[in-house]
Amino acid sequence: MPRSTAKSAGKGGSLRQRKAASAGIKEREEPTHVKAAQQGVDIVGGDHTTESKKKWETVRNRTWFTFLMIGGFLMVLATGPTAIILMVFSLQMAIYKELIGLASVSSKERDLPWQRALNWHFLLTTEFYLYGHIFNRYLARVPLIGRYAPLMTSRHNIISFTLYLIGFVWFVATLRKGFYRFQLGLFAWTHMALVMVIFQTHFMVENIFAGIFWFFIPIMLVIVNDIFAYVFGFFFGRHSLISLSPKKTWEGYIGGGLATILFGFMFTSLLSRWDYVICPVERLSTNILSGYTCNHNPIFDRTQYVIPHWMSLILSVI
Numbered sequence: 531m532p533r534s535t536a537k538s539a540g541k542g543g544s545l546r547q548r549k550a551a552s553a554g555i556k557e558r559e560e561p562t563h564v565k566a567a568q569q570g571v572d573i574v575g576g577d578h579t580t581e582s583k584k585k586w587e588t589v590r591n592r593t594w595f596t597f598l599m600i601g602g603f604l605m606v607l608a609t610g611p612t613a614i615i616l617m618v619f620s621l622q623m624a625i626y627k628e629l630i631g632l633a634s635v636s637s638k639e640r641d642l643p644w645q646r647a648l649n650w651h652f653l654l655t656t657e658f659y660l661y662g663h664i665f666n667r668y669l670a671r672v673p674l675i676g677r678y679a680p681l682m683t684s685r686h687n688i689i690s691f692t693l694y695l696i697g698f699v700w701f702v703a704t705l706r707k708g709f710y711r712f713q714l715g716l717f718a719w720t721h722m723a724l725v726m727v728i729f730q731t732h733f734m735v736e737n738i739f740a741g742i743f744w745f746f747i748p749i750m751l752v753i754v755n756d757i758f759a760y761v762f763g764f765f766f767g768r769h770s771l772i773s774l775s776p777k778k779t780w781e782g783y784i785g786g787g788l789a790t791i792l793f794g795f796m797f798t799s800l801l802s803r804w805d806y807v808i809c810p811v812e813r814l815s816t817n818i819l820s821g822y823t824c825n826h827n828p829i830f831d832r833t834q835y836v837i838p839h840w841m842s843l844i845l846s847v848i
Contacts, residue, residue: 589764592760596757600753603749607742607746607818608817608818609817609818610814610815610816610817610818610820611738611739611742611811611814611816612814612815614738614742614745615735615738615814618731618734618735618738619731621731622727622728622731625727626653626723626724626727626728629719629723629726629727630646630649630719630720630723633645633716633719642704642706642709642713642716644700644704645704645713645716648697648700648701648704648720649720651693651696651697651700652694652697652720652721652724653724653728654693655690655693655694655697656724656728656729657728658689658690658693659686659690659693659694660728660729660732661732661735662686662689662690663686664735664736664739701713701717738811739810739811740810740811741807741808741809741810741811741827742806742807742808742811743801743802743807743808746797746801746807747794747797747798747801750793750797751790751793751794751797754786754789754790754793755786755787755789755790756786757786758785758786758789758790759778759782759783759785759786760782760786761782761785762779762781762782762784762785762786762789763777763778763779763781763782763783763785764782766779766781766782766785767779767780767781767782768781769781771783802830805822805823805824805826806818806820806822808824808826808827808830809822809823809824809826810824812824
């Protein structure tokens with residue numbers, strides 16, 4: 531065989547060997563791709579594991595935060611009615627500021643600098659009108675303020691009306707041509723915020739003076755409902771409750787409702803025996819260590835009721 535032919539054959543052989551070698555590499559690489567695919571499945575499973583860990587971490591953080599908030603709330607209750615009222619005032623101020631802030635951005639864009647001052651003037655006027663009689667009764671015992679309390683009490687309505695008229699005249703004086711509709715809308719928005727926030731929290735303060743019981747029970751039932759709706763939804767939630775909030779489930783809704791009813795009976799039975807909770811507030815300096823007692827409202831006395839015969843048959847079946 532000539533050398534050239536042998537060389538070409540050698541080259542051809544080497545080419546075939548290279549192709550075979552590359553084919554062998556590919557054959558060896560295929561299991562690697564399969565392994566990679568399998569690793570991809572494992573990665574997906576790892577994602578599920580990571581998601582589960584994040585979910586439980588969220589539950590853990592919420593649990594600690596819940597106990598922290600409940601502990602702080604109970605400390606405020608133990609401090610006395612003054613701390614509770616200040617807490618309510620702080621919350622109402624924060625909510626009112628948030629609502630008014632939604633409209634204040636547009637006021638700045640239209641160069642209406644007095645709008646925020648007007649909002650706070652109407653807030654203070656409303657606060658004075660709602661709480662003037664209440665605080666005059668308690669502040670009358672303070673030496674420096676007591677001498678002016680009767681004057682404020684006897685002139686409370688006319689002072690409130692005058693303050694509102696000042697705010698209304700102030701609003702009319704700040705009207706600018708071309709912005710009438712916008713400013714009237716802000717005026718209506720301010721009054722809506724006053725009605726929805728300040729007047730609502732006023733009833734809460736009235737409940738506090740009637741007895742901390744009437745403030746504590748509604749708040750705790752809301753907290754219990756929120757906690758157990760989340761717990762039942764987390765462990766048993768399968769059916770979505772409403773499309774606006776996909777994480778809300780029927781299981782959480784029903785479980786939270788049943789837990790609220792159960793805890794309502796428990797809280798009522800326990801707290802109705804505690805004078806500090808059920809007695810009306812006579813002094814703002816009262817706290818959990820004051821040992822304050824009072825004549826109980828008959829609604830807290832244990833009473834036996836005779837159940838009609840037809841109802842007893844139904845209850846016996848249940």
